[in-house]
Amino acid sequence: MSPESDAPVIPLPMPIPDRESIDPTLDLEAEINRLRKEQNAIILAHYYQDSEIQDLADYVGDSLGLSQQAKQTDADVIAFCGVHFMAETAKILNPEKKVIMPDTDAGCSLADRCPPDVFAEWLKQYPDHKVVSYINTSAAVKALSDIICTSSNAVRVVESLGPDAKVVFAPDRHLGRWVEKKLGREMVKWPGFCVVHEQYTARRLLKMKAEYPDARLVAHPECEQAVLDIADFIGSTTQLINHVVNTTEYDTFIVATEMGVMHQMRKKRPGVKLLGAPPDSGCECAVCPYMRLNTMEKLYLCLRDLEPEVTVPDDIRERALAPVERMLALG
Ligand code: 13P
Ligand code: SF4
Numbered sequence: 001m002s003p004e005s006d007a008p009v010i011p012l013p014m015p016i017p018d019r020e021s022i023d024p025t026l027d028l029e030a031e032i033n034r035l036r037k038e039q040n041a042i043i044l045a046h047y048y049q050d051s052e053i054q055d056l057a058d059y060v061g062d063s064l065g066l067s068q069q070a071k072q073t074d075a076d077v078i079a080f081c082g083v084h085f086m087a088e089t090a091k092i093l094n095p096e097k098k099v100i101m102p103d104t105d106a107g108c109s110l111a112d113r114c115p116p117d118v119f120a121e122w123l124k125q126y127p128d129h130k131v132v133s134y135i136n137t138s139a140a141v142k143a144l145s146d147i148i149c150t151s152s153n154a155v156r157v158v159e160s161l162g163p164d165a166k167v168v169f170a171p172d173r174h175l176g177r178w179v180e181k182k183l184g185r186e187m188v189k190w191p192g193f194c195v196v197h198e199q200y201t202a203r204r205l206l207k208m209k210a211e212y213p214d215a216r217l218v219a220h221p222e223c224e225q226a227v228l229d230i231a232d233f234i235g236s237t238t239q240l241i242n243h244v245v246n247t248t249e250y251d252t253f254i255v256a257t258e259m260g261v262m263h264q265m266r267k268k269r270p271g272v273k274l275l276g277a278p279p280d281s282g283c284e285c286a287v288c289p290y291m292r293l294n295t296m297e298k299l300y301l302c303l304r305d306l307e308p309e310v311t312v313p314d315d316i317r318e319r320a321l322a323p324v325e326r327m328l329a330l331g
Contacts, residue, residue: 035303041077047237048260048291062238064150085111087310088139099310102298106290109195114171116140129166139312143319148327152236178221197222199279219256245269259285
């Protein structure tokens, strides 16, 4: 009997295929730089990517900034280091370009838990409502919407519909509630949530604030209301980074969003003290399990092979374009 067949049967994690197929002595950074030139590709990365990927990217930003960059690029290929809905948005805006991403399994709990067929059925109850969808949705859900928003412009987008419009807001209930509070109006909300931001609790954060009384708590609006109620500043990832960089009267910040943003905060304000808000899972910091599926190895492979490619069926793409364009026109 071979030692292998003697081995106990226990569920082990799968080997990482991209590592096995790559020469370990390869200078990945140099190869990625060579391939990006050869393929006339632009690398767009969200702040929740690994710092190595952020440092290599042509542009690093939040979901609004990334869509704006995707709209204006003249590259032939967009290598999108983010999650699937972001790459889909780039494709909606650039049907003639090739959009690739390191790992197309990089989904999002908000987008994945708002299936377009169920959403379409649910919307039938609200025929006289305007539909505002967060960019964290599939292209098919965007196609069912009147206008798209991101965390940096959600308030402005809802306001643009006029004070009397009846509004359905999907899929993030926390962002929706925050917009309601800001505008003093009610909306019908889809009950979605982000698996990363929902893990923060006001209870743990209050303890942390007591421990660090001189720290300022900054939070993403995907956090639940009780957390937002005790935050000193609320904003999208870009807005949180700018706030930490510009609020020089404070040296210490508790950061209630995915820890990838801290890389830019430290780069732009060396010496700043950043404390990751602890999720209620026992871990010390929060990472998005979807975003982190993208790796340098997979980025190299996708630029080399120009796949996996992100595609959107034409009929969906055509219907999704207008609501995305409406948002971009508002800025
Ligand atoms: P931003 O709009 O701040 O980029 O947020 C996107 C996101 O997925 C947050 O979890
Ligand atoms: Fe989606 Fe949350 Fe990950 Fe953002 S952090 S991509 S909302 S799962």
